[in-house]
Amino acid sequence: MIHDARNIPDGQTLEADVCIIGAGAAGISLAREFxxxxxxxxxxxxxxxxxxxxxxxxxxxEIIGHAYYPLDGSRNRYFGGTTATxxxxxxxxxxxxxxxxxWVPHSGWPxxxxxxEPYYRRAHEPCELGPYEYREAYxxxxxxxxxxxxxxxxxxxxxAQFSPPTHFGSAYREDIWxxxxxxxxxxxxxxxxxxxxxxxxxxxxxxGTLAGGRFSVTAKYFVLAAHAIENARLLLLSRSAMPxxxxxxxxxxxxxxxxxxxxRSGIFAPVDARxxxxxxxxxxxxxxxxxxxxxxxxxxxRDNRVLNSSIHLHATPVRxxxxxxxxxxxxxxxxxxxxxxxADRGLGTHAWEVLKGLGGDARAAWRxxxxxxxxxxxxxDIWQDVEPAPNPASRVLLSSEPDSLGQPRIMxxxxxxxxxxxxxxxxxxxxxxxxxxxxxxxRVRMDIAEDGDAWVEGxxxxxxxxxxxxxxxxxxxxxVDEHCRVHGLSNLYVAGSSVFPTAGQANPxxxxxxxxxxxxxxxxxxxx
Amino acid sequence: xxxxxSLGRRRFLVLAGFxxxxxxxxxxxxxxxxxxxxxAAQALARRIAALPGRRASARAVGRAYLERQxxxxxxxxxxxxxxxxxxxxxxRCLIDDPDALxxxxxxxxxxxxxxxxxxxxxxWLLARSEARISALAHLA
Numbered sequence: 001m002i003h004d005a006r007n008i009p010d011g012q013t014l015e016a017d018v019c020i021i022g023a024g025a026a027g028i029s030l031a032r033e034f035x036x037x038x039x040x041x042x043x044x045x046x047x048x049x050x051x052x053x054x055x056x057x058x059x060x061x062e063i064i065g066h067a068y069y070p071l072d073g074s075r076n077r078y079f080g081g082t083t084a085t086x087x088x089x090x091x092x093x094x095x096x097x098x099x100x101x102x103w104v105p106h107s108g109w110p111x112x113x114x115x116x117e118p119y120y121r122r123a124h125e126p127c128e129l130g131p132y133e134y135r136e137a138y139x140x141x142x143x144x145x146x147x148x149x150x151x152x153x154x155x156x157x158x159x160a161q162f163s164p165p166t167h168f169g170s171a172y173r174e175d176i177w178x179x180x181x182x183x184x185x186x187x188x189x190x191x192x193x194x195x196x197x198x199x200x201x202x203x204x205x206x207x208g209t210l211a212g213g214r215f216s217v218t219a220k221y222f223v224l225a226a227h228a229i230e231n232a233r234l235l236l237l238s239r240s241a242m243p244x245x246x247x248x249x250x251x252x253x254x255x256x257x258x259x260x261x262x263x264r265s266g267i268f269a270p271v272d273a274r275x276x277x278x279x280x281x282x283x284x285x286x287x288x289x290x291x292x293x294x295x296x297x298x299x300x301x302r303d304n305r306v307l308n309s310s311i312h313l314h315a316t317p318v319r320x321x322x323x324x325x326x327x328x329x330x331x332x333x334x335x336x337x338x339x340x341x342x343a344d345r346g347l348g349t350h351a352w353e354v355l356k357g358l359g360g361d362a363r364a365a366w367r368x369x370x371x372x373x374x375x376x377x378x379x380x381d382i383w384q385d386v387e388p389a390p391n392p393a394s395r396v397l398l399s400s401e402p403d404s405l406g407q408p409r410i411m412x413x414x415x416x417x418x419x420x421x422x423x424x425x426x427x428x429x430x431x432x433x434x435x436x437x438x439x440x441x442x443r444v445r446m447d448i449a450e451d452g453d454a455w456v457e458g459x460x461x462x463x464x465x466x467x468x469x470x471x472x473x474x475x476x477x478x479x480v481d482e483h484c485r486v487h488g489l490s491n492l493y494v495a496g497s498s499v500f501p502t503a504g505q506a507n508p509x510x511x512x513x514x515x516x517x518x519x520x521x522x523x524x525x526x527x528x
Numbered sequence: 529x530x531x532x533x534s535l536g537r538r539r540f541l542v543l544a545g546f547x548x549x550x551x552x553x554x555x556x557x558x559x560x561x562x563x564x565x566x567x568a569a570q571a572l573a574r575r576i577a578a579l580p581g582r583r584a585s586a587r588a589v590g591r592a593y594l595e596r597q598x599x600x601x602x603x604x605x606x607x608x609x610x611x612x613x614x615x616x617x618x619x620r621c622l623i624d625d626p627d628a629l630x631x632x633x634x635x636x637x638x639x640x641x642x643x644x645x646x647x648x649x650x651x652w653l654l655a656r657s658e659a660r661i662s663a664l665a666h667l668a
Contacts, residue, residue: 359634
């Protein structure tokens with residue numbers, strides 16, 4: 001069933017066994033799982049079935065750290081949440097992502113990839129993905145492509161699957177509508193969670209509509225599934241029982257906000273673009289969509305003490321003349337200017353001339369470029385997706401400005417950890433360059449400086465909000481425990497990417513849904 | 529007393545002259561084929577420095593490399609890092625065989641890639657040997 005919360009009489013209390021706050025990827029996945037049970041579920045959603053400006057404006061907030069997209073423009077506040085606009089890229093986290101790595105402070109999950117794999121498999125269904133299969137060797141023949149000529153010891157050709165992408169709000173509206181035990185309320189904004197006197201149990205969630213109505217929901221279990229930033233915000237707003245917010249006894253709520261460090265770091269000049277490009281194309285197969293990217297081997301990550309990352313090559317119509325006449329890339333070290341008549345040529349151009357002159361890969365690449373002179377097909381932009389280092393100073397806070405419900409808006413202070421992330425970008429790019437050189441596949445130009453933090457200016461986010469209610473068995477190091485239960489509270493759980501202790505190199509949606517399904521099993525078990 | 533024939537003495541002198549000339553010519557030939565070590569390194573350096581083609585570019589790159597690695601500004605050592613012992617038979621053979629020299633240098637570059645020995649110059653990630661070749665162009 002689905003109702004409009006604006007029709008709920010003011011002051012009414014609704015009762016359920018489970019109250020889920022937020023109808024996005026996590027909330028809807030959880031609600032669908034509960035359809036097969038008898039217990040009563042209430043699903044609160046701030047928006048309606050379609051976007052509306054007034055509701056979306058509740059997401060507005062202030063950016064005080066690293067430059068970021070407007071907070072009301074990087075997520076969707078209506079039924080289906082941000083699945084309304086996601087790209088659909090899915091793959092599980094890597095085994096190393098779950099490990100406590102000594103060179104990555106605050107890393108380590110209280111669970112392993114192996115224990116999450118059954119849920120990853122199940123998560124394929126709501127995401128409308130193909131088989132739970134991510135081996136490149138499986139997909140390459142199905143794509144009708146030749147394997148990438150990379151041996152995979154250090155740089156690994158890898159495959160991601162693509163959801164259509166499924167808009168959970170459209171695809172699963174009917175499921176909720178027809179459900180006998182799940183009732184969704186649209187236009188219902190959670191305002192605050194109340195706890196009992198001992199602050200061990202959440203007793204109710206107070207909710208309101210933009211029309212002014214106020215009501216509350218009592219339940220045996222509450223699940224915050226409102227989005228990574230909003231989960232933290234709602235805990236921080238719940239100050240009736242604890243002045244600093246529920247679950248915030250150690251000041252961790254809102255901290256460790258993470259976004260994938262997405263950085264264009266250089267250009268790859270392939271010897272033969274036709275041998276490279278097909279692998280990186282998006283293919284829509286009968287089973288699902290797939291595309292290729294390059295991963296970094298786990299032993300190499302360990303040996304070089306770097307973060308997890310991936311390399312994505314985007315074909316770009318760089319014309320020969322532009323490269324030939326290019327001055328040094330931004331931030332590249334200069335050296336002395338040439339003292340002869342060639343002084344107007346940048347050092348980068350000289351270096352390219354040397355590579356061409358020495359023959360081999362660069363000469364062949366140059367010939368390809370020349371051949372493609374009129375066609376425009378040529379080089380690849382190198383984009384690196386780097387796992388952000390968990391940083392307690394990177395956080396969301398409450399601002400003093402209220403939204404139209406009278407609630408303090410959010411302030412985002414996104415901070416990077418340039419020492420570790422920059423080291424990862426540079427080392428990994430050099431590894432890529434060395435491998436391409438060794439295999440005779442092409443040459444790499446690094447478009448970020450060899451040292452310093454200037455590269456940070458070019459970092460953009462991926463609309464992947466992670467952290468803020470991180471998972472750890474120790475209440476002093478995490479907001480939720482290994483079951484996603486808020487430390488110190490017996491019946492409050494969190495679903496979504498806010499519980500991730502580390503962000504991995506993979507897109508977060510499949511993992512957050514897998515965790516939501518795992519949480520669903522736990523709650524169902526407790527209720528039965 | 530029997531006089532020795534004067535022709536015989538002249539013949540001896542002529543033969544001796546031929547012998548000395550032949551010896552000198554042989555030495556000259558040997559000298560041309562196996563110059564002293566420094567000369568061999570210099571000869572190889574000149575050949576290697578010509579490999580990049582555009583000399584001005586190679587010099588600019590070489591200068592930038594040596595500014596960063598001033599301790600490498602030494603022709604013999606640079607040649608040794610690229611080819612090995614310049615006085616060896618194999619190295620001497622490369623002086624007159626540009627294709628073999630190019631192949632040898634390219635193999636050295638591949639080893640650099642395998643070892644992760646890269647140098648960023650003007651943004652491009654060069655095998656260290658490529659930078660050293662340019663350094664020779666700058667020094668030559």
